Amino acid sequence: MGQTIIEKIIAHNIGRETVKPGEIVTVKVDRVMIHDIFIPFVADKFEEMGFTRLWDADKAVLVYDHLVPASQLDDTRHFRIGDEFAKKYGMKNVHRSDGICHQLMTEAGYVKPGHVVFGTDSHTTTYGCVGAFSSGIGYTEMASVLGTGTMWIRVPETIKVEINGELPPGVMSKDIILRLIGDLGADGATYRALEFSGSAVDGMTVASRMAMANMAIEAGAKCALFTPDHKTAEYCEIELDEFQKSLTGDGDALYCQTISYQAEEMVPVLACPSQVDKIRPVSELAGTVIDQVFIGSCTNGRLEDLQAAAEILKGKRVSPFVKLIVTPASRKVYQEAVACGAISIIAEAGAIITHPGCGLCCGRAGGILSDGERVVATNNRNFLGRMGTSKVEIFLASPMTAAVCALAGKITHA
Amino acid sequence: MEQFSGKVWVLGDDIDTDIIIPTEYLALETIEDMKLFGFRPLRPELASQIGAGDIIVAGKNFGCGSSREQAPEIIKALGIACVVARSFARIFFRNSINNGLLLIEQPDLYGDIKEGDTITVTVNQSISYRGKQYPITSLPENLVEIIKAGGLVKAMRKRNGLE
Numbered sequence: 416m417g418q419t420i421i422e423k424i425i426a427h428n429i430g431r432e433t434v435k436p437g438e439i440v441t442v443k444v445d446r447v448m449i450h451d452i453f454i455p456f457v458a459d460k461f462e463e464m465g466f467t468r469l470w471d472a473d474k475a476v477l478v479y480d481h482l483v484p485a486s487q488l489d490d491t492r493h494f495r496i497g498d499e500f501a502k503k504y505g506m507k508n509v510h511r512s513d514g515i516c517h518q519l520m521t522e523a524g525y526v527k528p529g530h531v532v533f534g535t536d537s538h539t540t541t542y543g544c545v546g547a548f549s550s551g552i553g554y555t556e557m558a559s560v561l562g563t564g565t566m567w568i569r570v571p572e573t574i575k576v577e578i579n580g581e582l583p584p585g586v587m588s589k590d591i592i593l594r595l596i597g598d599l600g601a602d603g604a605t606y607r608a609l610e611f612s613g614s615a616v617d618g619m620t621v622a623s624r625m626a627m628a629n630m631a632i633e634a635g636a637k638c639a640l641f642t643p644d645h646k647t648a649e650y651c652e653i654e655l656d657e658f659q660k661s662l663t664g665d666g667d668a669l670y671c672q673t674i675s676y677q678a679e680e681m682v683p684v685l686a687c688p689s690q691v692d693k694i695r696p697v698s699e700l701a702g703t704v705i706d707q708v709f710i711g712s713c714t715n716g717r718l719e720d721l722q723a724a725a726e727i728l729k730g731k732r733v734s735p736f737v738k739l740i741v742t743p744a745s746r747k748v749y750q751e752a753v754a755c756g757a758i759s760i761i762a763e764a765g766a767i768i769t770h771p772g773c774g775l776c777c778g779r780a781g782g783i784l785s786d787g788e789r790v791v792a793t794n795n796r797n798f799l800g801r802m803g804t805s806k807v808e809i810f811l812a813s814p815m816t817a818a819v820c821a822l823a824g825k826i827t828h829a
Numbered sequence: 830m831e832q833f834s835g836k837v838w839v840l841g842d843d844i845d846t847d848i849i850i851p852t853e854y855l856a857l858e859t860i861e862d863m864k865l866f867g868f869r870p871l872r873p874e875l876a877s878q879i880g881a882g883d884i885i886v887a888g889k890n891f892g893c894g895s896s897r898e899q900a901p902e903i904i905k906a907l908g909i910a911c912v913v914a915r916s917f918a919r920i921f922f923r924n925s926i927n928n929g930l931l932l933i934e935q936p937d938l939y940g941d942i943k944e945g946d947t948i949t950v951t952v953n954q955s956i957s958y959r960g961k962q963y964p965i966t967s968l969p970e971n972l973v974e975i976i977k978a979g980g981l982v983k984a985m986r987k988r989n990g991l992e
Binding site for chain 1: 843845847848851852853855856857858869870871889890893894895896897898916918919920923924927928969971980981982985986989990991
């Protein structure tokens, strides 16, 4: 019997030939990520548990992103506690203003194909874009992992998602993942792994795969996995070893569900308020007047996203009634977007460009909205009250759709 | 077999962690500070109405969304004895076990229950409501051990020779 990617990673991690879905096993953790919102709680629990040292300080990464730059007086307390914790336990991997955690974990080279990674954020599923098993956990569990370097997990069943063909113009990987979440439902992949394959996936950049892995949690998935290929190797600046090369779903592997799409049939879509699985084609909502557009986040704040937006905005002006807020996912992305000219095109179109971070996506700073306002946004959640008051309507979309809407001042088909 | 009764608050499907505790309150210093804002986007008055020993009954995918552990902590701090739902989101499930908040999966009760009514829970066995028994399954052994220890913190303290 063949194996799925997640089964191969877990079996390799625990030194066995095979594992079966439903088994409860203890894995050795390759990396952990903690962000600023939760570090005070992790630090508390870690000491309350009676640990006196980290299992491996070099494998832990601390990122300040949700509260950077601070917008409320108490926010800096999190940085102070984080810095104290890092100093006390010898953590060197601390990013104080470099960008969003999920962008940094792969961009800065912490995560490699085949790794087992946990983070104190639900969008930790992102690192599946390079073929790593990564998932979100709470701060108590993180404190225990920091002390022991291990965690119990249930081997998940796998849903195979095959996408063949070529995406039409104006359609991005974001549209595919939104469509999938709509088809599966917000709990359709709960406790399961999503495994992506097919010629459309092979043709994608790592950044496009990242947008899809990022949103796996929105269907409830434990993790999302892409087979590492030559693009992954180039992105991670490594040569794939035999184990990493083996990380593909076997033909005779057992899947609990198989979903197939033809890329040519994909259209630009929106997740409508206030459920991530309430998916409609953009054309059905055309003409809906909007107040703000957001291009950024750990889902869609990468260079290719900013370039796609710039191409649409070039030489044009954002609607005078719309605020377009653009947030690069990291400092590196920001610098690259400056170097290639995308940032100046976006600025000339009338956008507000903000510092890399999570602020607006999680409703803390940098463009929060009020009762009755509508926003088209490229992030991953449109929950009630997520980006301001509970009477804000959030429509999730791709960067291309978002840019087109910003010019028109209303929901518009590319 | 442990048994308890409680007044029921009924919530819907897909009750996400941003509803349970919005991000804007996560930087408050303590769970006690935060709990006053529990469920605010959906039912601003609910946090002040919940009493000790009350029970939440909800639909599918309860606790979906972010990894914020404040969500189960707040529910526990409000005095909720347990949450009964058609299904739970993965991270919320782990976080609840780690904090000793009892979660019970039960597919049928949600369709029958009325807010304000009282139910009786017999742990690992069944829920009793208006003379009808709703069967519930027991948790896997390794999770029972964490709950028995009083949560993951206590389990680790024991491991580290502190308890």
